[in-house]
Amino acid sequence: MACATAWEGFYAIRITRGWFPILFWALVALGLATLIIAQSDRTHRRALARQGLVALICGLVGGAAVWFVSNGIVLFGVELGRDVIIACAVGFLLLGFFVAAAIGTRGWRRALAIVMVPLTFVATGVRVNAIYGEYQTIGSLVDYSPYPHISTLHISLDTVSVDAWAKQVDAGEVTPAKEGKLLSVDIPNPASKFRARKGLVWLPPAALAKRPPKLPVMVMLAGQPGSPTRFFTASDTIADLTRYANKHDGLAPIVVSPDQNTAASRNSLCSDTTRWGKAETYLTRDVPDWIRRNLPVSENPDEWTIGGFSQGGTCSTQIGPNHPELYGNVLAVDGEIAPTDGSVEQMVERYFGGDRAAYERQVPVNALRAHAPSNQTMILAAGEKDVVSTANIATIGEEAKKAGWKVVEIKVKDAGHDWRAVNETLAVALPWLCDRMGLDVGGGRDGEAGTDERRQRKEERMETNPGIEVLQ
Structure with a gap:
């Protein structure tokens, strides 16, 4: 011991x-x-x-x-x-x-x-x-994951609505916990057969109740090289969402970080390929199916977000537009203009068996055009020192606007292609997204303001944050 x-x-x-x-x-x-x-x-x-x-x-x-x-x-x-x-x-x-x-x-x-x-x-x-800021502790160097398995915790699927939950808290009928729980999970792969590593799931305080509310979902991906553990150890996601939950009756999204690459040294392109397997099928069928079957979540795509950093950000700008039936929101930081592992010609041959159209479908601007018009939401961010990524978000953001998306572009001051850009973005984007996904109830209400007015206030707060610049 x-x-x-x-x-x-x-x-x-x-x-x-x-x-x-x-x-x-x-x-x-x-x-x-x-x-x-x-x-x-x-x-x-x-x-x-x-x-x-x-x-x-x-x-x-x-x-x-x-x-x-x-x-x-x-x-x-x-x-x-x-x-x-x-x-x-x-x-x-x-x-x-x-x-x-x-x-x-x-x-x-x-x-x-x-x-x-x-x-x-x-x-x-x-x-x-x-x-x-990639490796925060010695344990992260070896991908040490001390988190208990999700099977050790009973998670109730006997749910109530978010509004009903807030009323119960106001009436003193339930008291949410102060902290959530981070758990490891083996997400099965019946549709894809994709050999993913263990994932992690963060349950907010409200999700731990005997009758939890139906909560929004965030599927968040680390970069490459990286791992599901890395996303939580390198980012401030849990701290940011815990602060939000403590002001909003324990309410926050459930955050799932699955493995999209099978190993730190591999890049699946988040696509179904002949090289590393069916990563897209895993992320769009196996992962969502497991979430719905095992966690107290909303079925509404408007309350589902896919996001990530670097290669994980690239994945989210591919999958979100290609699967509007699943993900109503995208949160990408320092993503690439397209999935990349060598030249386009090399990827077409090595990953897609010579099928150029299969590769082009994964390019974010092509996915946006193919599924336009859309009323989805996209938050794109990059560190101001990362010139390539700032150009990428401008290109992808412009195409998303043409396709009807609600787009917020963020430039993080004094940051590059690093986790500081992620954390500065999360600090302002997570509360904004939480409100947008229907959690601005209970103790966090802005008086009697309507939904549109509350969203406008959140955008104003985002624009005035000293660590970022919201681009127009």
């Missing part, structure tokens, strides 16, 4: 802020200062100058190489961002110095320089991860 507790504590260590990154950079700084001071005498000064020159060259060349890969050829489909490029350039500079010192010194100085090389690699990786 003590051993298990110790492991849980180890896995819970935060690696994006606090003592962990400070420790690594303090050790790097100490090693750098020691080597500089130890060679500052007249005998070693020339060698120190050579090491400094090597370091400067490595920093400039390494930084330029990262910029070229990121911004020049956009190798990863997105720009890495200025902060990442600077962090990598500093890492190359330090590595250049320590490698030159390891070659040009002897004794304890050489030993110290050799030790500093892997330490600098780790410190640089920690810094880059802190910028992205």
